[in-house]
Amino acid sequence: xxxxxxxxxxxxxxxxxxxxxxxxxxxxxxxxxxxxxxxxxxxxxxxxxxxxxxxxxxxxxxxxxxxxxxxxxxxxxxxxxxxxxxxxxxxxxxxxxxxxxxxxxxxxxxxxxxxxxxxxxxxxxxxxxxxxxxxxxxxxxxxxxxxxxxxxxxxxxxxxxxxxxxxxxxxxxxxxxxxxxxxxxxxxxxxxxxxxxxxxxxxxxxxxxxxxxxxxxxxxxxxxxxxxxxxxxxxxxxxxxxxxxxxxxxx
Amino acid sequence: xxxxxxxxxxxxxxxxxxxxxxxxxxxxxxxxxxxxxxxxxxxxxxxxxxxxxxxxxxxxxxxxxxxxxxxxxxxxxxxxxxxxxxxxxxxxxxxxxxxxxxxxxxxxxxxxxxxxxxxxxxxxxxxxxxxxxxxxxxxxxxxxxxxxxxxxxxxxxxxxxxxxxxxxxxxxxxxxxxxxxxxxxxxxxxxxxxxxxxxxxxxxxxxxxxxxxxxxxxxxxxxxxxxxxxxxxxxxxxxxxxxxxxxxxxxxxxxxxxxxxxxxxxxxxxxxxxxxxxxxxxxxxxxxxxxxxxxxxxxxxx
Ligand SMILES: Cc1cc2nc3c(=O)[nH]c(=O)nc-3n(C[C@H](O)[C@H](O)[C@H](O)COP(=O)(O)OP(=O)(O)OC[C@H]3O[C@@H](n4cnc5c(N)ncnc54)[C@H](O)[C@@H]3O)c2cc1C
Ligand SMILES: Cc1cc2nc3c(=O)[nH]c(=O)nc-3n(C[C@H](O)[C@H](O)[C@H](O)COP(=O)(O)O)c2cc1C
Ligand code: FES
Numbered sequence: 091x092x093x094x095x096x097x098x099x100x101x102x103x104x105x106x107x108x109x110x111x112x113x114x115x116x117x118x119x120x121x122x123x124x125x126x127x128x129x130x131x132x133x134x135x136x137x138x139x140x141x142x143x144x145x146x147x148x149x150x151x152x153x154x155x156x157x158x159x160x161x162x163x164x165x166x167x168x169x170x171x172x173x174x175x176x177x178x179x180x181x182x183x184x185x186x187x188x189x190x191x192x193x194x195x196x197x198x199x200x201x202x203x204x205x206x207x208x209x210x211x212x213x214x215x216x217x218x219x220x221x222x223x224x225x226x227x228x229x230x231x232x233x234x235x236x237x238x239x240x241x242x243x244x245x246x247x248x249x250x251x252x253x254x255x256x257x258x259x260x261x262x263x264x265x266x267x268x269x270x271x272x273x274x275x276x277x278x279x280x281x282x283x284x285x286x287x288x289x290x291x292x293x294x295x296x297x298x299x300x301x302x303x304x305x306x307x308x309x310x311x312x313x314x315x316x317x318x319x320x321x322x323x324x325x326x327x328x329x330x331x332x333x334x335x336x337x338x339x340x341x
Numbered sequence: 342x343x344x345x346x347x348x349x350x351x352x353x354x355x356x357x358x359x360x361x362x363x364x365x366x367x368x369x370x371x372x373x374x375x376x377x378x379x380x381x382x383x384x385x386x387x388x389x390x391x392x393x394x395x396x397x398x399x400x401x402x403x404x405x406x407x408x409x410x411x412x413x414x415x416x417x418x419x420x421x422x423x424x425x426x427x428x429x430x431x432x433x434x435x436x437x438x439x440x441x442x443x444x445x446x447x448x449x450x451x452x453x454x455x456x457x458x459x460x461x462x463x464x465x466x467x468x469x470x471x472x473x474x475x476x477x478x479x480x481x482x483x484x485x486x487x488x489x490x491x492x493x494x495x496x497x498x499x500x501x502x503x504x505x506x507x508x509x510x511x512x513x514x515x516x517x518x519x520x521x522x523x524x525x526x527x528x529x530x531x532x533x534x535x536x537x538x539x540x541x542x543x544x545x546x547x548x549x550x551x552x553x554x555x556x557x558x559x560x561x562x563x564x565x566x567x568x569x570x571x572x573x574x575x576x577x578x579x580x581x582x583x584x585x586x587x588x589x590x591x592x593x594x595x596x597x598x599x600x601x602x603x604x605x606x607x608x609x610x611x612x613x614x615x616x617x618x619x620x621x622x623x624x625x626x627x628x629x630x631x632x633x634x635x636x637x638x639x640x641x642x643x
Contacts, residue, residue: 091373
């Protein structure tokens with residue numbers, strides 16, 4: 091592992107809400123697996139101070155893509171970064187999704203949690219890709235998702251795109267016909283969404299993996315700031331997670 | 342070649358750069374990034390006699406040029422530490438300083454005792470100043486309490502003892518004087534300052550513990566003042582910490598007289614901070630034509 095000062099190759103809006111940041115690093119590109127994240131300082135100044143964890147969304151040769159939505163100070167600064175500028179980045183970090191190529195794979199993503207799902211789906215078969223957003227502005231174009239339209243299920247809270255309602259309802263409906271021996275579920279999104287997905291999956295006996303989100307400082311298991319209680323005890327989300335099997339979660 | 346070795350008591354550090362307790366993991370967290378042998382020493386996360394769960398989440402919160410933490414001394418206890426951490430450091434050529442804490446002078450001594458016979462452990466740092474556990478801070482706010490702890494630990498070990506003090510005491514110099522009198526070999530300045538942040542969106546404190554310890558560049562001037570005063574008035578060995586993020590920060594503390602410096606929160610925003618600081622100190626002294634860090638230390642013009 092190493093910390094690098096990495097060149098930003100591109101930083102563009104890819105939908106009304108999403109930006110895509112492209113970094114050049116063969117070190118990271120070679121080692122990245124779906125589920126991994128990077129620690130990224132968005133500025134050399136002390137404001138914002140801490141690094142931001144960002145999931146790896148795609149790797150193309152020596153290029154690494156990140157997807158983000160501007161929600162606060164860090165992502166606001168990030169959105170102003172120009173190509174050619176350099177950022178301090180270290181990683182790839184954390185646990186990864188287990189490849190399950192023999193299963194029928196269901197991907198459930200919410201909001202910016204879609205990023206690692208896109209990476210995973212680019213390497214695995216896709217039975218169904220569920221993507222829940224608040225509103226149409228948060229949707230990504232198919233070209234960014236890289237998902238076959240026939241496999242895609244979209245819902246929005248306000249009904250401005252796809253089905254009106256929550257993606258968890260879409261999952262509940264689909265899960266009715268899933269044989270637990272054939273299917274496997276991957277999920278990344280807001281906590282409340284993942285809790286419902288995991289609950290439904292457990293009721294149906296479906297196995298799967300979820301990528302946790304927690305506020306982080308170090309990102310390498312050193313500060314104990316991002317701990318979570320699981321059936322394996324108190325673990326660091328950054329180092330012993332973020333990807334965890336459903337059966338380890340106490341949800 | 343610039344001479345960076347630094348001597349405290351009989352112990353010679355290859356350079357004055359260490360990492361601060363609780364900011365460098367427990368063991369090998371930073372080993373993927375650099376060789377620990379590049380540092381003068383490693384100060385480990387506080388270890389207590391019994392395992393501790395630590396505080397509820399959320400435990401950290403970003404602030405202007407720093408952060409608040411209320412980890413609450415989460416650790417696996419002395420026994421697990423002896424089994425797991427000590428052997429790891431046995432083969433690493435850097436000085437291991439174990440940081441211990443307890444709820445009473447007796448508990449401090451009990452936590453310290455098992456390390457007294459461990460050759461791998463070169464010194465102990467006594468955390469008299471954790472703001473995030475009940476009773477934690479009190480030890481170094483009160484000279485009598487602090488002395489009791491030092492005496493109790495001194496009775497069970499001949500290792501170098503550093504007393505880690507809080508900047509929240511009314512008179513840090515007098516606490517430092519008291520712990521030295523009681524048998525400490527030096528003081529670590531400073532632990533975090535007690536602070537608080539509020540999440541307006543949720544209308545709640547940002548930390549579950551409500552208050553937490555403030556660290557990072559924001560507290561550097563406060564640390565500087567305490568290191569300066571203790572060095573000037575007492576001339577005792579000091580490990581300086583508080584916002585040290587770059588070689589320039591480290592050099593400033595050396596200039597006011599710090600014997601060793603610790604890199605703390607900076608490890609979180611740059612996993613290479615410690616070795617980069619060692620290198621930066623070396624380059625600066627070379628450029629200035631100073632032969633050794635000893636010639637530079639404490640040369641602040643007043
Ligand atoms: C493992 C991991 C992977 C991550 N991957 C990505 C990623 O691929 N893309 C990405 O954009 N982010 C990702 N995040 C989140 C990211 O690290 C930042 O927390 C987020 O982008 C906000 O940073 P900020 O500095 O803009 O906001 P901050 O200034 O930190 O927060 C501003 C305010 O917004 C709130 N807030 C923060 N995040 C959200 C949110 N998602 N929705 C609503 N409110 C929020 C905060 O609580 C705060 O009140 C990931 C986090 C983790 C732990
Ligand atoms: C997340 C975190 C955990 C810490 N844990 C400990 C600890 O266990 N024991 C201790 O003596 N100090 C602990 N500290 C205090 C640091 O060692 C240091 O004294 C303080 O943070 C000031 O230095 P800095 O600004 O460089 O971080 C902790 C600090 C942080 C930020
Ligand atoms: S962010 Fe520091 S331990 Fe996870």
